[in-house]
Amino acid sequence: MSEQRTAEGADVRDRIDRYLRESRLVDRQARVVPLTGDASDRKYFRVIPADATSIVLALHAGPIEFATLPFANVANLLQQVPLPVPVVLDHSDALGIIALQDLGDVTLQAHLGAATPAEHAALYRQAVALVEQLQRRGAELASDQYVPFRIAFDVEKLTWELDFFVRHFVEG
Incomplete structure (x- = not known):
């Protein structure tokens, strides 16, 4: 069980590193901090660069088709309202990652x-x-x-x- 978690953790970190390298949204040397889950099959991470605003990465279990995700559809609807929801900054279908505006932790x-x-x-x-x-x-x-x-x-x-x-x- 712990070997599987270690392998999953390495895969997650590899995907994040690759995404940061390819997207150039933030410096690859930025700190990556896991966030508490939300009872979903996604994992969330805050990326904290030394000299820029932090972002949140939502990692799906595998590749995605962003345009077909209910999340993308509802995000579009909420922006049309408009409501103050996190902006989708970028995504990688192949890596299953969505980059979001970081609104912080304060409820x-x-x-x-x-x-x-x-x-x-x-x-x-x-x-x-x-x-x-x-x-x-x-x-x-x-x-x-x-x-x-x-x-x-x-x-x-x-x-x-x-x-x-x-x-x-x-x-x-």
């Missing part, structure tokens, strides 16, 4: 914990305004062109999601 909950009580209402108003914008503009953009408007959250989809959660988060 709304953590930000609220550090904010004054007077700031809480303003932060919640901003969050509600974003949800309202998503609902209103999303309805205007409704089209089979976008994945969310083509799928139903029915029993089959719920079962798939629960199985995926167990496989990649609980057992993962």
Whole structure:
């Protein structure tokens, strides 16, 4: 088991090194830090260059076709709304890597914990305004062109999601 993890780790690092060399988004000597997973089959890494803004790399298990990924489709939809979501900076289909704008680690909950009580209402108003914008503009953009408007959250989809959660988060 540990030999398999070591081999997987070496493969991941090789893919990251190759991507950084080929993409030239950041210096190859940048620090690469693993990020906490999200119950998916992807691995995330923050790339921290000495003299530039950090980026996040999303590594898929293998090669991808970026244009066909639901992630790419939904990212396009959310940019059309527009909502403040990470910008897709680059991708490598062969390496299964997507480079994303790094928005940092601070969640709304953590930000609220550090904010004054007077700031809480303003932060919640901003969050509600974003949800309202998503609902209103999303309805205007409704089209089979976008994945969310083509799928139903029915029993089959719920079962798939629960199985995926167990496989990649609980057992993962």
